Amino acid sequence: MINLSQPEIQFTLQAVRQASLLVSQIQAELVSPAGTPPALTKNDRSPVTVADFASQALVGELLSRAFPADPLVAEEDSSTLQTPEEASTLKQVVHFLQRALPQADAEAVCRWIDHARPPAGDSAPKRFWTLDPIDGTKGFLRGDQYAVALALVEDGQVQIGALGCPELSDGYRPDLSGPGSLVIAQRGRGTWAASLADGSSAAQFHSLQVSGCQDPAAARLLRSFESGHTNADQIGDFSRLLGVQVDPVRMDSQAKYGVLAAGHGDLLLRLLSPSKPNYREKIWDQAAGSIILQEAGGQITDLSGKALDFSTGRELANNRGILASNGLLHQEALKALRSIGAA
Numbered sequence: 001m002i003n004l005s006q007p008e009i010q011f012t013l014q015a016v017r018q019a020s021l022l023v024s025q026i027q028a029e030l031v032s033p034a035g036t037p038p039a040l041t042k043n044d045r046s047p048v049t050v051a052d053f054a055s056q057a058l059v060g061e062l063l064s065r066a067f068p069a070d071p072l073v074a075e076e077d078s079s080t081l082q083t084p085e086e087a088s089t090l091k092q093v094v095h096f097l098q099r100a101l102p103q104a105d106a107e108a109v110c111r112w113i114d115h116a117r118p119p120a121g122d123s124a125p126k127r128f129w130t131l132d133p134i135d136g137t138k139g140f141l142r143g144d145q146y147a148v149a150l151a152l153v154e155d156g157q158v159q160i161g162a163l164g165c166p167e168l169s170d171g172y173r174p175d176l177s178g179p180g181s182l183v184i185a186q187r188g189r190g191t192w193a194a195s196l197a198d199g200s201s202a203a204q205f206h207s208l209q210v211s212g213c214q215d216p217a218a219a220r221l222l223r224s225f226e227s228g229h230t231n232a233d234q235i236g237d238f239s240r241l242l243g244v245q246v247d248p249v250r251m252d253s254q255a256k257y258g259v260l261a262a263g264h265g266d267l268l269l270r271l272l273s274p275s276k277p278n279y280r281e282k283i284w285d286q287a288a289g290s291i292i293l294q295e296a297g298g299q300i301t302d303l304s305g306k307a308l309d310f311s312t313g314r315e316l317a318n319n320r321g322i323l324a325s326n327g328l329l330h331q332e333a334l335k336a337l338r339s340i341g342a343a
Contacts, residue, residue, distance in 0.1 A: 020164030055133035060115035074131040078110035132284040136253025151287035156311030161288035172262035185295035210326040211263035216242035231271040257289030261296035270322035
């Protein structure tokens with residue numbers, strides 16, 4: 001069982017739970033039935049909503065109280081919010097944050113978003129936290145799956161990882177009106193899940209274990225709805241080569257790692273898109289999910305079988321793509337990736 005008395009675990013549970021509940025409230029108020037809420041657009045063209053900034057600001061403020069010297073390596077920075085064009089967005093962020101943090105104002109919000117942010121281009125600090133304030137933003141905008149993903153990295157290795165998944169129940173089951181799930185893993189102590197409303201005692205957690213599937217034909221492949229950072233044609237070739245007979249499970253965000261960890265999926269791929277052959281995964285897109293899968297008995301590597309290296313800054317610069325599995329299918333999957341030229 002995770003050590004509930006450890007300060008890092010207490011912070012992780014508090015931060016992920018509160019951020020998940022906050023973004024769920026924002027979704028309920030800002031996402032229209034047509035799925036077209038007000039949103040910014042980043043340089044890489046992925047949507048950024050008020051909820052992204054509010055989530056990161058909340059976690060940054062809690063971190064500044066719990067571990068003020070620890071850097072936060074996260075997806076957002078406050079520079080966009082500080083432009084005159086985005087004054088109304090900043091005002092909305094402050095408005096929502098004041099419900100959880102009455103002392104929030106524009107200056108404080110920007111400071112919390114950028115808490116102890118390492119300079120761009122620097123190598124990773126010895127110890128840091130990495131956050132995706134909303135992983136699966138398009139799922140969030142559709143009213144589907146998304147996650148708040150937080151992890152502690154020390155000496156290049158993930159030690160704690162947690163996912164807040166408001167639209168999952170029991171850590172794996174899509175449930176858009178349910179209590180949501182908080183999935184957490186601690187190195188050497190397994191992977192555990194509780195509802196977002198619970199988790200203050202060990203009795204409220206249940207352990208997760210990967211599937212025992214050894215037959216590639218029966219493997220359940222987890223796939224995103226979006227295909228911007230993968231190669232859909234190669235995924236088809238991969239499935240045919242393995243002889244997969246089961247329809248894929250489509251789901252946005254690192255919530256997929258909860259499903260894998262709970263044994264309700266068997267394989268997950270992030271292949272390189274032909275339009276982005278040099279793309280490298282951002283650390284916040286994989287850190288929490290990777291330890292959640294590993295501590296449940298699964299395996300995660302890059303496409304050539306190399307362990308993920310979280311010591312290289314904001315990107316997994318030494319890795320190409322992602323292969324995640326229940327462990328039993330990993331070598332067969334690596335062999336298939338080499339055969340189709342994806343490794």
